[in-house]
Every structure is written in structure tokens, then in C-alpha cells.
Amino acid sequence: MSERETWATRAGFILAAVGSAVGLGNIWQFPFKTAQFGGASFLIVYLIAALGIGLPTILAEFVIGRKSNLNTISAFEKLGYKNWRIVGALGLFTGFWILSYYSVVGGWVLRYLGGSVTGAYFGAPAEYFGQISAGMDALVLHAVFMALVIGIVAAGIEDGIEKATKLMVPSIVVILGALAIFAFTLPGASEGYAYFLSPNFDALASNFGEIVPFAVGQAFFSLSLGMGAMITYASYIDGDESLFGDGITIVFLNSFVGILAGLVVIPLLFAQGIDPNTSGAGAVFISVAGAFGSLPAGRIIGVVFFAVVLIAALSSAISLLEVVVAWAIDNYDVSRPQVATLLGGIIFLLGVPSALDTAWLGWFDTLAYKFFLPVGVLGILVFAAWVYGAPAIDELMKGSGLGEGVGLTWLWLARTLVIVAVVVTLALGFQTLFLGENPAIIPPL
Ligand code: PHE
Secondary structure, three states, X not given: OOOOOOOOOHHHHHXXXXXXXXXXXXXXXXXXXXXXXXXXXXXXXXXXXXXXXXXXXXXXHHHHHHHHOOOOOHHHHHOOOHHHXXXXXXXXXXXXXXXXHHHHHHHHHHHHXXXXXXXXXXXXXXXXXXXXXXXXXXXXXXXXXXXXXXXXXXXXXXXXXXXXXXXXXXXXXXXXXXXXXXXXXXXXXXXXXXXXXXXXXXXXXXXXXXXXXXXXXXXXXXOOOOOOHHHHHHOXXXXXXXXXXXXXXXXXXXXXXXXXXXXXXXXXXXXXXXXXXXOOOOHHHHXXXXXXXXOOOHHHHHXXXXXXXXXXXXXXXXXXXXXXXXXXXHHOOOOHHHHHHHXXXXXXXXOHHHXXXXXXXXXXXXXXXXXXXXXXXXXXXXXXXXXXXXXXXXXHHOOOOOOHHHHHHHHHHHHHHHHHHHHHHHHHHHHHHHOOXXXXXXXXX
16 A cells, blocks of 8 residues: 655645635634624634634544544544544544535535626525525536535645645635725724624523534534544644644634634625624525625625635535545545545535535534534544543644643543533533424434
8 A cells, every 4th residue: 555645744734724624614604603693792602612622622633633644433443442433433424414515505606606707696696596506506516516626635635635725725814804904994894893893792691502502513613623624634744743733723713714704794794784693504695795786896806705715615625525535545445536536426416405405405504513513522522531541642742842731731621621511512402403393303304
């Protein structure tokens, strides 16, 4: 078997991981959920979740990945815990699951990119979304998006993912920054800022049971945690200096881009007198797209905006596919382009229901957020902190130059508070998942 691939540089690894984290979750979901759940008060809960729960978890994934240098299933075996492969297997399954509908949304983005050039959605954004979001159109663009993802992953770690994300991630930050400055110049933007950034503790208090699981779920989804993406990416590290530094950089940049996206989208909506408190799959496509329709330079802004969303979506989608591709390459004598195509094709098929009916897409998304990712995170944390334990600290600290205290703090935080928080999140989501009139677990048949 040929030698396993590695990142060419440490920056390459960090950018790839940031590319994985920064995606539709940041631009499509985050600003709207923030608006819906009380603006800045949600932001605070989210930041606590990202730092307090997300960071320890990302470090756990890095440790498992870098120590084993293997895919998310074989990693557990290599570390000496064969039975724990079940956690990796769940991650692999979740990778298939998420990419199947993520790619459908990626297809919408492609469609809106074209629609911005021609101004197709300007007149009646809601109708346009209704037409293109489900059915043949959506299916074809889902296929195109998957083909792009397959193309990058097939080119390999260094020549595909690293090269692509090195270009993509800086572009995302620069373009979103430019759009945020543009949004700042619009009349009415200041009301948007007030809404986005001033805390509304009443809204927080009255929806606490809903907000907390969502904020934690959002932190997991947004940081690509609980399904082996970060394990897989870290498995290609060759002599990195500080996992700790990498983790903090990624969490920081990911939150920064989410907030930046909010600073683009929310003022834009306020400037056009559109209520940002719209939820559901179509929010960004209907409300934001609608705002472009009435802007003087709407076409150009639309093209730039959907281009950045597309880049963000692609740089995340490749990490989802890489999880399953890495597993196949590590275990079978197959070529990267072949498996990328084969597995990408299977994922495409799994996404067909979501492409034909947005109710399916919503169902896949809800289960990923509320169930698969938190369960996956729980498994990874229990493994890294309780089962693997002391060697995990050694791996975490290796090359970091930090004192033993930092590692012990991580271990005990992960062992106690973080695990409790994940269990509470799962328990809070339990009601909507399994009980009540329309339990989310039931598919929309
Ligand atoms: N983090 C990505 C986003 O926010 C989604 C993702 C989830 C990517 C899990 C990889 C793994 O859009």
C-alpha cells in the first residue's frame, strides 16, 4: 500500500479545518437563528457553547486523529480500543447523512448564483425558491454540486483539499468583510446592528429549553464535530506543533465568520424592511435574495454573496466526503478518484428525497443537529477523556510547549462539565425528537 498522505504545511491543515467549519451553517443558519432566538443573547449562549463545549471536543478529535493517523473508524482500533469503532462508524454514517442534504442546499446556491446574474429571482423570491428548491431542478444541481465536491476530494489531500481551501478560506473572509462594509453603508443598517447585537434576555429566558440544545447543536454542526471530520483531517497532520493553538484558531475564526455573516445579512434585511425573524430552510434564500432584488446594484451584490456562500459550502462538503473516502482508502486497495466517485454517487442517491421535497431535507437536518451529532460528540468525549485518558493528554500537549496543567484542565473539563452539557442537550432535544404530537424522528412520508 502506498504511503498515507499528509498536509504539506501546518497552515494548510488549519485552513482546511477552518474551511470545514465555515460553511452553510455559518451563513445559512447562524444569522437567522441568532435573530430568531433573541439576537445577542443567543450569540452569548452560542459563544459559550463554542468555547466551553466545542473547543474541548475539537481537541479530543484532534488527539484521536493525530495519534492514530487513521480514518475515523480504524483510529479507535489503532489506539487499542476495537469496540469503540462503533463511535467511528456512527460518524461515518453521519457523514453520508449530512452531505446528502447539504449538497442539495449547495445546489440551491449554485442556482441562485446563476439567478443573480440574470435577476431571475428578483421579482418574486418566494415563488422562485418554491420552484427551484424541490424537484428536477434541485436534483440536477444537487448532482452538479456533488460532482464539484468529488472533483476536489479525488485530487487528494495536498493537491486537492489543501490547495483548494488555501484559496477558499481567505476569499471567504475578504469577500464577507467587503459585503459587511457595503451593508454598513445602507440606510437602516443601524437598526439591524441593534437587533443583532443587543441582548434580549426575555426571549432567551422564555425559550431556554429550545435555545440551549440549538446553540450546542449549532456549535457542533458549525465546528464539524461529532462525525469524524476533525479526526480525519487531524489524521493527516505530520508533526504539527500545537493542537491546542490549532483548535483555538479554528473556533475563533469560525465564530468570527458567523458573526461577519450576520453583519452582512441582518443590516441588509433591515435596510430593505424585511423581517429577519423567518425560519426554515428557505430563510436566507427568500429574505436575503428578496433584499438583493430591491438594491441598486442587486445583481452584482447577489453574485458576490452567493459566490461566497458557494465557496463556504464546498470547503465544508469536501470534509464530509473525505471522512468516508479516508476510511475506504485506509482499508481497501482502491484509488482515491474511484472511491470518491463511488461514495459521492451513493451520497447523491441518499440526497434524492431531500432534493425532491424540502420536508425531507428538514428532517435530515433536524436529526443531524439534535441526534446524530450530539450522540457522536458524546461518544468521542467519553472515549478520549475517560477511556483513553492519560495518553490523550500526552498527545494533546505534544509539541505545544504548554504546561501539564492545561492538559489536565482539558481532561477534567471534558470528563465532567462538557459531557454533562452534552447529555443535557440531548435530554432537552429528546422531547421534540421522540415525544409530543409530531415527533421529529418520524420521517415526512
Ligand atoms: N461545519 C459545516 C457548516 O457549518 C458543516 C459540516 C458539518 C461540515 C459536519 C463537516 C462536518 O456548514
